[in-house]
């Protein structure tokens with residue numbers, strides 16, 4: 381509990397009582413010295429865990445040289461980040477805009493689409509989450525988030541996520557863009573059927589709409605590929621990234637094809653902090669470090685899913701995911717299970733009402749996986765017992 385956070389911050393977050401003071405790898409410690417396995421990792425930000433030595437060194441070195449430099453002045457740290465980024469971004473995407481968050485990256489994606497096509501509307505999907513700034517919120521599905529803030533950007537047509545057949549009956553001609561998560565994160569790790577994204581691209585392009593792929597949660601190696609959409613054969617016109625891309629330092633990125641990027645003229649978009657040297661240094665070190673871990677992501681994910689799948693509990697409906705993007709869909713609300721896991725030393729994440737979600741760091745080792753699976757299994761059994769009392 382934090383008295384000042386409760387009293388002084390806007391009351392916008394659900395909080396869970398613990399106060400963290402230290403982290404190393406996939407482990408964190410609270411003010412009482414209690415250790416936790418951190419499978420929340422800052423809502424998926426900590427892809428390299430806490431205190432990764434390469435990221436720490438890059439930040440320290442940058443602090444020593446220069447860490448304030450606006451985008452209107454060239455900077456070597458930003459140059460190094462761009463070199464690393466375009467080593468791992470699909471080759472048809474050639475230009476980037478650097479910002480500070482996932483929502484901000486999506487704001488620009490929507491602006492680009494309007495400017496490029498001269499159209500106003502968008503197509504998005506049921507369950508979609510693209511952020512809570514006004515533009516990003518317009519294409520975020522949940523009414524709970526939108527209520528009180530409408531009218532937002534529009535018109536937005538929400539189609540059923542993953543329903544490939546339904547795409548045939550839809551007219552995309554009014555849409556500046558279709559925006560889609562290749563795997564939905566906030567709504568509970570939903571992997572679409574294999575023909576969904578290719579058909580969506582075909583429909584969008586046939587109608588002259590852009591395809592925006594939101595890789596804020598699923599990208600940067602989370603599924604074992606640099607970008608989750610590479611699990612299918614598609615080539616988005618615009619791709620957005622965020623969360624772990626800055627190794628824990630705030631960063632968002634919008635990348636686009638040359639043609640699309642060229643529609644923006646000087647002054648039409650900016651971000652005072654975007655592309656700052658500190659985030660750039662952390663981001664470049666993160667991309668290099670993820671390169672060495674990418675091959676391990678799928679195997680580690682499988683080990684966690686296998687372990688969790690062995691839990692024989694009437695409370696578990698389904699275990700699903702791709703790489704280190706994992707959901708345990710429960711037949712009860714997640715909150716009791718989450719609190720029980722936390723009190724036993726595991727910090728999970730959650731989605732919707734019934735999903736426990738894991739977005740662990742890629743640096744997790746076999747002891748982290750063993751402990752997390754053991755704590756989660758025990759927590760489920762304890763809740764099961766409590767419920768049958």
Ligand SMILES: Cc1ncc(COP(=O)(O)O)c(C=O)c1O
Nearest residue numbers: 481482483509510511565596597
């Ligand atoms: C797919 C996706 N897009 C956008 C966002 C928004 O990112 P941010 O919270 O950094 O603005 C999120 C955050 O969870 C996300 O999962």
